[in-house]
Amino acid sequence: MVEVRSITMLGHKDHGKSTLIGSILMLTNSVTNVRINEAKKYSKKLHRDFEPAFILDSFHEEREGGLTIDITRAEILYNKVAFSLIDVPGHEELIKNMISGASYANTALLLVSAKKDEGIRGQTKRHLFIAKMMGIDYLVVAVNKMDTVEYSKKAFDSIMDELTEFIMKIGFDKRNVSFVPISAYKGDNILKKSRDMPWYRGKPLLEAIYENSGKNASKDDSALRIVLQGVLNGRKNMVAGRIVRGHIKVGEKGTCIIPLDINVTVKSIEAGGRRVRSAHVGDSVALELNRNVNKDPRGAILCGEAYCPIARKSIRARVFVIGKLDGKLSIRFNGIEVGCNSIKINSQIDTTTGETIGSKNIKVLNAVDAEIVLESKIPAESFTETRELGRFTLYSGKEFSGIGIIG
């Protein structure tokens, strides 16, 4: 059994995300010959040179159209760690799929093509902006297609310099970012250092990913937060939920459920189908309480009385805008849907530059800082305090219109 680290790909379309994952799979012997041969067969059928991307892109629309439509994952083993590489589409109109993929990662691998006329694009920066906003703090930038610019140090340096400025501006810590010049297609600097780039003194890509991932601290010793899913098996003194922070012991005093405002004591805990004395971060638990819960606890938080979230109707949030912000707005928050009474937009940020711009004309794919008043109270905290209680998705009617991070 090994540690699994999820890494999301980022980057503009055609800068080589799927090709890179295909190459990594082959270089690390992580894919069967059947899959490789199948990808070869279809490359040939479409009169193309072998496309490693076809190992990932399985829909015929993806292969024939030469784009990734939806997310997929590929697992590789490196230094006894399993890396789950999440491939995402680079196209603007498929950004909801990209966000879905990125939400599972805490480290990102950004692809920027060094090829003439490609380089840093608006979408390159937008992906970085979204990733940082969603809480991804660790980043490896692969400057790709180095073979098309004669492995030029100058081309690499100019991309690194321009991107470093933007990365710092949107809040990454420089120590958590590394740059690697590669060719996904030729396999340069992926597993081993390339002979064609003797000027590059850093680590090959997989080593850079290994060193720059999996550093998130354990949350087991912090204040308890259990997101409740509901009552289990119709028993009102039995609730199910997931521990997102801290740990809980049988009989622990001073626990309460917010926003139901009731005090409870946990009489027994079941996790993984077994009776246990204590349960920890990541566990899906069934908790037998000392009393009945008469209101539906779905979306409520079980936590310690001494340090708990405050249920509130009014939240300040940064919203990445995907659809319209009018009509009947609602947020989805830990399994519940809550209507919005009002949304007041204070400012707008161009996500391709990081600059604050006027808030009159709100554009899709930009971010806004807003004050939202909800129809009922939710147990919210700031994203920096508890990630799971500081984020939501936003809907206009049934239409997905954005993601929000509570400040």
Add this chain to the structure above:
Amino acid sequence: MIKQNIKQLEERSIYILREANMKFKNVAALWSMGKDSTTMLALARKAFLGKIPFPVIHIDNGIDFPETYTFREQLAKKWKLNLIVANSEIKPDSIGSACCGRNKPDTLKKVMKENGFDALIVSIRRDEHGIRSKERYMSPRDEKFRWNYKDQPAELWDDYASKLDEGGHVRVHPLLDWSEIDIWSYIKQEKIPVNPLYFSRNGFRYRSLGCLHCTVPVKSNAKSVDDIVKELETTKIEERSGRSMDKEAEYTMQRLRSLGYM
């Protein structure tokens, strides 16, 4: 094959199973008596304190292996399953995708409609097939069972798809993250009963089970769960290499899935 952290997988699957049961009014699960859907049932027993709260459906075309039927009866009794056997027609001329693509989904459509199920738990895994790897944990299907794979709903931060259309349903995939070796490691750890066809007889075993017409065994000397886990650590052979429909025309799996195949 990479062995993941089974405890993490188990916790996530239990979470998804409970989420499905609390989110939807009328949930059912598909059970083929294979290793994956049987593992899913073992997880559901854990999620709901020993008793599975939803019916399990076997789409029975009458040509499953005799061992499979025996296994069905034994486990249904032992685990007190609310088993729905839905008889599916088998036409002599239809094999492979024509059979799996039409007859079985037609029967499933009927069962879903008769019982008013709005969510269906299906034990597919991402590592089985490139097309299955594109799935969400919860995925809406319309009344004709179509999968709108070009415009799947956003799925993040445990915000899963709700039922969208009248007559449609949501497919729930609690085992999406598991690999084949994870399943077998879990079967070993939890001592989950499995169909005897998975074990080697005369140098062959079934690695993926379909019905009599479309499944062939693969070369193997693995006679126990331990042997299977060891075999999978080094194998280079695809899991579904013994399933004929995977090898038919291009994009068969994509077409089948978009039409409602499980």
